[in-house]
Amino acid sequence: MTNFGKRSIPPTVMVIFGASGDLTSRKLMPALFNLSVDKLLPERFFLIGYGRKSASNEHFREILKKSLSAHSRRPIEENAWNSLAPGISFHNGAYDDPTSFEALKSKIEGIEESVGEPVQTIFYLSTPPSGFLPILENLGNSGLARLHHNTPSASKVIVEKPFGRDLESARELNQMINRRFAESQVFRIDHYLGKETVQSLLVQRFANSIFEPVWNRNYVSCVQITVSENLGVGSRAGYYDRSGALRDMIQNHVMQLLALTTMEPPSSLDPEAIRDEKVKALQAIKPLSLGNANAEVVRGVYTEGLVGGEKVIGYHEEEGVPSSSFTETYTALSLQLDNWRWKGVPFYIRSGKRLKQKVSEIVVQFTRPPAILFGENSNRPLSPNLLTIRIQPDEGVSLSLNSKTPGLETKLQPVNLSFGYDTTFGSNTPEAYERLILDSMVGDGTLFIRGDEAEQSWGLLSPVLESWHTMAGHGLEKYSAGTWGPLAADKLLLQRGHEWITNK
Numbered sequence: 001m002t003n004f005g006k007r008s009i010p011p012t013v014m015v016i017f018g019a020s021g022d023l024t025s026r027k028l029m030p031a032l033f034n035l036s037v038d039k040l041l042p043e044r045f046f047l048i049g050y051g052r053k054s055a056s057n058e059h060f061r062e063i064l065k066k067s068l069s070a071h072s073r074r075p076i077e078e079n080a081w082n083s084l085a086p087g088i089s090f091h092n093g094a095y096d097d098p099t100s101f102e103a104l105k106s107k108i109e110g111i112e113e114s115v116g117e118p119v120q121t122i123f124y125l126s127t128p129p130s131g132f133l134p135i136l137e138n139l140g141n142s143g144l145a146r147l148h149h150n151t152p153s154a155s156k157v158i159v160e161k162p163f164g165r166d167l168e169s170a171r172e173l174n175q176m177i178n179r180r181f182a183e184s185q186v187f188r189i190d191h192y193l194g195k196e197t198v199q200s201l202l203v204q205r206f207a208n209s210i211f212e213p214v215w216n217r218n219y220v221s222c223v224q225i226t227v228s229e230n231l232g233v234g235s236r237a238g239y240y241d242r243s244g245a246l247r248d249m250i251q252n253h254v255m256q257l258l259a260l261t262t263m264e265p266p267s268s269l270d271p272e273a274i275r276d277e278k279v280k281a282l283q284a285i286k287p288l289s290l291g292n293a294n295a296e297v298v299r300g301v302y303t304e305g306l307v308g309g310e311k312v313i314g315y316h317e318e319e320g321v322p323s324s325s326f327t328e329t330y331t332a333l334s335l336q337l338d339n340w341r342w343k344g345v346p347f348y349i350r351s352g353k354r355l356k357q358k359v360s361e362i363v364v365q366f367t368r369p370p371a372i373l374f375g376e377n378s379n380r381p382l383s384p385n386l387l388t389i390r391i392q393p394d395e396g397v398s399l400s401l402n403s404k405t406p407g408l409e410t411k412l413q414p415v416n417l418s419f420g421y422d423t424t425f426g427s428n429t430p431e432a433y434e435r436l437i438l439d440s441m442v443g444d445g446t447l448f449i450r451g452d453e454a455e456q457s458w459g460l461l462s463p464v465l466e467s468w469h470t471m472a473g474h475g476l477e478k479y480s481a482g483t484w485g486p487l488a489a490d491k492l493l494l495q496r497g498h499e500w501i502t503n504k
Contacts, residue, residue, distance in 0.1 A: 009441045010153045011044035011119040013108055017095065017135055018127035019049030019060070023160070025067035027191075028126065031433035033068050037080040040438055044115050046087040048107065052094055060090035073431060095127070096134035101142040108144070118153040122440060125159050132159070133176060140180035158187045158440055161252050162243075163449065166465055167458040174451040187440045188449040192253040192360075194432025196421055197395045199447065201260050201362075202274070204389065204397060211387075212265070214366065216341045221384060222498050224348045224363045225257050228355040230307055232481070233329070237320030245299075245331040246461060249351040253360075255282065255457045256449065257391075258347060261362055262337055271446040275453065282456040284339040290467045291475075296335070297464055298477060298488045299328035302354040305481030312354065312481045326473040329353045332489040334496065346496055350489060354481035356502075360391035363501050383414040386501065395429075396420035 014032075016024055035041045049060050065085075068076050091107060093100025112119050123139060125132060139145040139157070147155040159177065164170030177186055192198055205211055214220070227249050233240040240248065259278040266273040289296045303314035315321055315329050330352030337347070366385040386400040398418030405411045421429055439447055468475075477486035484502060493499050 008152075009042040009120075011046075011115050011117065012042050012441055013046045013048060013111055013119050013121045014124060014437075015048045015050055015091075015104065015108075015121065016124045016126055017050045017131065018125070019090070020051045020053060020055075020063075021126055023126045024049070025063070026071050027431070027433045028124070028437070029064045029067050030072040031431055031437050033072055033076075033080065033084065034074055034430065034434055035438060036084045037074060037077055041084075042441070044087075044119070045084070046111050046119075047084075047089070048104070049088070049090045050093060050104065051090065052092070054092045055090045057089045061085050061088050064088065095131050096138070098138055098141060101138040101144065105142050105144055108147075118148050118151065120153040120441075121147055121155045123155065123157045125157065127160075129162060129173075132173065136176055136180050145180040145185075152443075154185060155181075156185045156187060156440060156443070157181050158189055158437075160189055162247065163188055163252070163454040164458060165247060167455060167462040170454050170458045174455065178451070183451060184443075184445075186451070187436075187445060188451070188454065189436055189440075190252050190256055190449055191432040191436065192391070193256055193447040193449075194434075194436040195391055195395065196429055197389055197391045197397070198257065198260065199435070200397075201257075201389060206265055215364075217343055217345050219366055220342075220345050221365045221367045222346045222348060222496075223261060224365070224501055225254055225261070225350075225361075226363075226500075227254055227257075227351040227360045228357060228484075229353050230355060230358045230482075232302070232312060232354050233315065233318050233321070237318050240329075241321055241325050241327045244327045245329055245351050245353070246464065250331055250333070250349065251457055251461050252449075254349050254351055255460075257362055258282075258335070258349065259453070261364075262342060262347070264341065269446075271444055274446050275450045279450070279452055279456055281337070282453065282460070284337040284342070285460055286336045286338050288333065288335070288460065288464060290464065291471070296333060296492070298330075298332040298486060298492050299468065299475065300330035300352070300477040300479045300486035300489070301327070302329050302352075302481045303478050305354070305483065307354060307482040314481065315354075326468070326476050328468070328476065330355070330477075330479060330485050330489070332485065332492055334492055346498065348493055348498070348500070350485065350500075352479075352485055356482055356484050358393060362389040362391075363387070364389075365498070365501065382412060394420055394422065396422075396424075 016028060018024065032041070032047065065076070065081065091104055093103065108121055121144065125135060127135065145155055157177070164173050205215060259281045262281040263277040264280065266277045301315050305312060316323055316325065332348065332350040335347040335349065364387040368382055368384050383400065383402055388398045390396050396419055398416045400414050400416050402412045403415045405413045436447060477488045479486040484500065490500065
């Protein structure tokens with residue numbers, strides 16, 4: 001993981017394809033601005049917005065400045081903006097037009113000439129997946145993908161998810177990318193990996209000697225990973241109905257959290273050493289049991305219910321959702337890793353929309369001690385120890401212990417030892433995209449997804465999608481909005497001796 005105190009970033013040009021999109025205004029521009037405030041951008045930094053609609057440089061700058069007022073975690077500092085703005089320009093062109101890419105190349109060469117030395121160029125694909133192929137092909141044909149190849153100023157490409165829709169399309173996407181870029185030039189971005197708590201997960205595991213000795217099958221009863229939302233599909237119904245919970249959240253965000261939780265200690269903090277161990281962890285997951293009494297997968301769809309005291313409609317009543325849709329808005333899985341560390345430990349993961357709370361967390365449930373001194377009768381319940389790593393909304397870590405309550409009787413009660421990032425370090429922590437964009441400039445791939453990681457994850461989950469496609473609506477459970485999901489998800493754990501943990 002990068003030590004930014006010793007970083008060396010050459011002069012840099014970032015080209016954002018899809019620069020007029022929502023991601024640029026909400027995330028990318030605020031991230032670049034805050035990096036500028038912190039003086040973490042290279043002194044000579046240039047931003048080129050590439051879009052299909054014409055705009056002058058001045059108009060593009062005005063749009064970006066307005067986006068900062070709405071989305072930056074800091075107010076606009078004129079000095080930071082004034083140092084950033086002169087390097088911002090707009091380039092009009094279609095994604096499938098070779099002439100536009102030749103003109104883009106000429107513009108970058110002109111910047112290099114003015115700087116007087118090579119610049120690294122980062123191409124950010126902030127477009128729908130349909131734009132990937134023409135952009136990548138034209139970057140290759142124009143020579144932009146090979147700029148300063150095998151030097152510190154080699155060009156790079158950042159690719160936003162989704163990384164395919166199944167194993168076959170993920171392989172096709174990787175082949176498409178690797179025809180033009182070496183894997184070391186590719187940064188597949190999952191913003192979850194830029195969140196402070198996710199970054200800290202490796203620190204919690206490997207920088208604290210109290211955890212690693214018990215981070216295994218001898219002391220861990222189960223692990224639960226929850227990524228839940230209380231919102232519905234809103235205006236994204238068209239996209240979401242082609243995706244569903246498994247593609248939208250499980251395959252990327254949740255599987256990355258699982259890999260970081262289960263991986264073996266890397267030999268070093270070298271990005272490839274860390275990513276090698278993540279791939280090994282994903283490779284150890286056993287194929288899922290589907291469509292029988294011991295099925296390890298549950299899917300569901302929300303119906304009308306109460307969220308925050310207000311009545312909301314069901315998924316099939318949402319605008320843009322076909323009444324015949326069998327897309328899942330909830331998925332729960334029970335996974336097993338077939339390796340020495342985790343043999344026999346179930347990993348329960350779930351994600352869904354219109355659930356009771358918006359929360360992302362990892363809960364490690366440790367085995368209960370023998371009920372010899374405590375826990376022998378119902379007056380002295382012995383709760384399991386829980387380590388909860390909260391990713392959102394309140395980033396932090398808590399450890400649940402059993403403690404004696406005050407009084408003459410020996411009564412036990414679980415208590416939490418906890419810290420929150422806001423209360424400990426202050427609330428104005430960097431956004432995920434700030435860290436990830438900076439890492440891409442430095443060339444640190446630790447928090448990015450490697451091609452074989454994406455394929456390994458899809459290799460596990462594609463059979464689930466194929467099974468659901470065959471089953472159509474059969475087996476699609478219903479759950480009321482504002483609950484924690486379908487009853488079948490509770491049964492999934494109960495029949496394995498556990499229950500979902502919901503920390504309030």
